[in-house]
Amino acid sequence: MSDIYMSDGIRWQKLIESSLKYLTIFKFYFQEKKSENLTEKLNKFQQFQNDFWHKQHQWYTNLEIYTRTSTIYTIPYEKDTYELTCNTDKHGYLWMKNSNVFDNVKTLTLTPKLIAKNSKCYFRNVESLILTRHSDENYDEDDDDDDDDDKPDLKSTEIKLLHTIVNLSNIKHLTIDEEFYANSSLLFDLLKELPNVSSLEIDEEQLMKFVKNNELCKYLNKNIKKLDISTGECLDERIFLNKIKIIFSQVFSNIEQFTCDYMKQVDDLLVILKECSNLVIIKCEVISKPVNSWILINASKLDVYFDFKSVNEETDDDEYNDDDDDEYDYDDDDEE
Known part of the structure; x- marks a missing residue:
């Protein structure tokens, strides 16, 4: 089947009915460039929402539309990594707290300001959390606000809401992206919500700013067993x-x-x-x-x-x- 038709639900249905009659497991993840308008994309997604998919086979799908791409995937989401980042328009059959949509995800890349907007998502098995300003793939430069460069990318309210979308007790590794900005007191508050984090990946320059916080330093010394630092571009x-x-x-x-x-x-x-x-x-x-x-x-x-x-x-x-x-x-x- 040509790449052009990979996300064509009607063609998949005809192929399965004619040649794969005994197929019981069907998992896919289709990603396309955002070349269609929203209506066309939703119409294509609806091809996977009829009785053939839902009643006959119990195959359910979600649609996510980003700035530059869109994806249609079967539930549960099969990949072990997921990015909850800017400009994500979600559509699907199962967006509820008790669903198993993201049970396979072990590594979550998260932009904290999006937590409140994604309360229907829940990641119960995440072991590695990556905090970032944005994703390179899904970032829209038009949404960037230069006036926010000096403001923390993490707020107290977002720390308090984090448990609503992630099972925090399961997280063992924390990565602070080099462009992500959080002051030492907020980082300390975050770590206190992540009781089992023993591995930290952080930029050297960022870490140097945090060592002035004595409480944070004591916490890091007691709990961190694995340290991964990025030393920047200067090798001298x-x-x-x-x-x-x-x-x-x-x-x-x-x-x-x-x-x-x-x-x-x-x-x-x-x-x-x-x-x-x-x-x-x-x-x-x-x-x-x-x-x-x-x-x-x-x-x-x-x-x-x-x-x-x-x-x-x-x-x-x-x-x-x-x-x-x-x-x-x-x-x-x-x-x-």
Whole structure:
């Protein structure tokens, strides 16, 4: 069947009636570019709403219309990832709190300002929550308000409403998108609503803004076991700059797994190993030649597994000095 007719309910019905008479399970997810107007799209969706689909086979479908695309899918939604983002116009047979529409979803990408508008959705099995301003696929630039750039993307009212669409007790991992803005007190309030979150993925620059909140730092140190930081585009800077000792001694000393994009300085690695006694795994996309040299010499002496994908050959080996293994110079800020 041509891609042009993939979401044509009449053609599917004729095919099943003529050639697939014993078909009992039929699952699909059709996505199209938004080339039709709303009326045409709804008319096409109605082709899946007759007695053949509902009474004879109990096959139900939902329609979602975004800014640039639209999707028709069978219920329950089959994918394990879902984006609840801007400009979603929903139509369907089963939009109710007690339905199983999204029971297969394990990872939810959410724009908090849409929680109130999507009260009919419920995600009971989500394990990973991603907070974002918008989705690249569904974002409409015309809806962007530059005046809101300095305002938090998360509000207290949205935190209180979050449990109405998501089973919060099941969430174990939280990702804060790099463009998402929330102040430290709101992040703390959110984490208190997510009692089983032990894994955090966050941009390095964002995290640095949160460490001034003592209550939040204590909470993170007690509960976070896996930390994944994005270190930005500049590969010449140290992780957390001169704050690395504070970060790992006071905020994440109990982590068991640490992940980052790039590790250049041996001193950074040594601080992490020294301050995080429970550490089991360190993952890096790229490491420098000096860091690689140190790992080759010392890894067998440690109870830590190093997982990295590549070595940056442009770094100089003389950046690493064996004499630095036991003593390090920290900036004054680190000793406070």
